Amino acid sequence: MTIKRYFNSNLEDMMEAGVHFGHGSKKWNPKMAPYISAKHKSIHITNLTRTTRFLLEARNLVFNAASSRKNFLIVGTKNKIADLVASASIRARCHYVNKKWLRGMLTNWSTTETRLKKFRNLRAEQKMAKFNCLQKRDTERLKKELSTLQTYLGGIKYMTELPDIVIILDHQEKYVALRECVILGIPTICLIDTNCDPDLADISIPANNDAISSIRLVLNQFVYEICKGRLRNINNK
Template identity: 75%
Template sequence: MIRHYWNINLEEMMEAGVHFGHGTKKWNPRMAPYISAKRKGIHITNLTITARFLSEACNLVFDAASRGKKFLIVGTKNKAADLVASAAIKARCHYVNKKWLGGMLTNWSTTETRLQKFRDLRAEKKMGKLNRLSKGDAAIFKRKLSTLQTYLGGIKYMTGLPDIVIIVDQQEEYMVLQECVILGISTICLIDTNCNPDLADISIPANDDAIASIRFIITKLAYAICEGHSSYIKNG
């Protein structure tokens, strides 16, 4: 497989604040190899290492996408939600950006049932069912549909378990990581200085609080997936 050059620029990463970690009191000692300095009580991540792992992750998702593998991107905190949705839609990936429902992957049969219900309600709405309902019933119908859209909108076309899950903020999405580990699903995690770097298949040390930092990492991964998809279509 031809490797791409992902144009991961250290200067751009600095501008995006990728190197800023958490306060030194809030760190996980396992992150020591990825930290280059302390500044004003904050750990500074070694961007050369971040660039290496991000490049490795881009290679992995490019290869997987070029073989038609399926991706799920998860980031439910407010700062990440819009970025996750736009990157996933651009790269034609599934995504969860509002709330992770426990067992979404490990209890896939329940998720499938919920997705079927969601599809049925959407089809009923398209066929004009709302016009035939009383005001009260229409309100209940809309509320049900809106709730399902919030939680399942990003996975509405998912027909089976994903091959790779990309997680923004390991601490926030720990349940997602656990489900992937149980099922043997490959994971790529954005990890800050308070995380355990040994849990995901590829951990990318980076600031998981700044929007610019999250955008930088997610955009690179989404671009690599897009390139892989193009290669799959061309060769498929």
Template identity: 55%
Template sequence: MTKKNWNINLKEMVKVGVHFGHETKKWNPKMAPYIFKERQNSHIINLTYTARFLSEACDFVFDGAKRGKQFMIVGTKHQTADAAKLAALAARCHYVNKKWLAGMLTNWFTTEARLEKLKNLMKKKNTGGFDQFTKKEAAILRRELNKLQEDLGGIRYMKKLPDIVIILDQKGEYTAIRECRTLGIPTICLVDTDCDPDLVDIPIPANDDGRGPIRLILKKLILAIRTGRAL
């Protein structure tokens, strides 16, 4: 795997609060190696490990992008939804930022059928095809289209399963992680002090509740993807 300098700065991570973990009573003992100390009943993450794993993740997505791999970014809670979408659009990745539908990947045949339905309804709407229906029928089709756009809008151009999935919240996206594990899709995931780093391929120890830490880590990963694609 290519090793590059991604300008990962510990001071920058401290500034945005990457090191702030959860209350000590909520911790997962598997995160012990990545915890620096306790402070005021909360854990402080060891940013040396954050930098190491973030650098490894950047190298991994850089190599993947260079080889034409397809990425998906998953972040559905309110702290991650906007960041997931903006990052995905900036790097031409697929994304899920509203709700993870059970079976989205493991039941790909059904997902493909729904994506085809979305494409057909969008085409009808854009070409005036709804005008041939009664008002009631057209209203039903519009509601169906809106629902499909909300559920699948971020993956509407996806032709096959993603090669690499970036997950912004392990606790909230457990179903997505489980599907990736079932299918053998590599995962990169932010892991706070209440998470299980063994569930993902590249865990990045970090505060997964703050918008600042999430944006910073995504910024590095997106830079690596865009750099790889430019080659």
């Protein structure tokens, strides 16, 4: 499916993508009761009408923010969506974290800035072949350090300040990231499954955040809005 198709997705598209499938009824958060429409074979079914409503609210926020040249950070670290998060973020020119969230990445921004500066310096030295002038032991040590920094900071290597909006695709997995945003007052958009707390994010979108097809459908809608908003900003100059 194209991004345009995802943008125009209806309830049928959502059902096809499995957006409505929640967790087992024994693994649910009672706060999610208003967002659950039924239970089928011990599986909670998300109310897609509410999903559509909150998704539209989130899309409008994202579009307006992109039109105002705001910066986005997309967070999704489950192994099965790591490549999806990276490709979508690059397409929308967003920062992203698709591996491990380093505790204090935002709340201890001064330390993160130091790490990013080190990362950029090592990348520059490698490109200029400065590693070749060192002893083999030192070269291997710097290459290993650079590889580690690339893994954890590669998606935010161009980030020079705190993001304006953070989109979190795996709410439970990235609870620490969400708490950091709450502490700093950074607006958040989260995909929340039936085992999540819907009160923590600024906009919580009830949806299956385990299925790749579900995450892809929602994420591509955000990419569409960000690209459209940035194009509007360019055209208005």
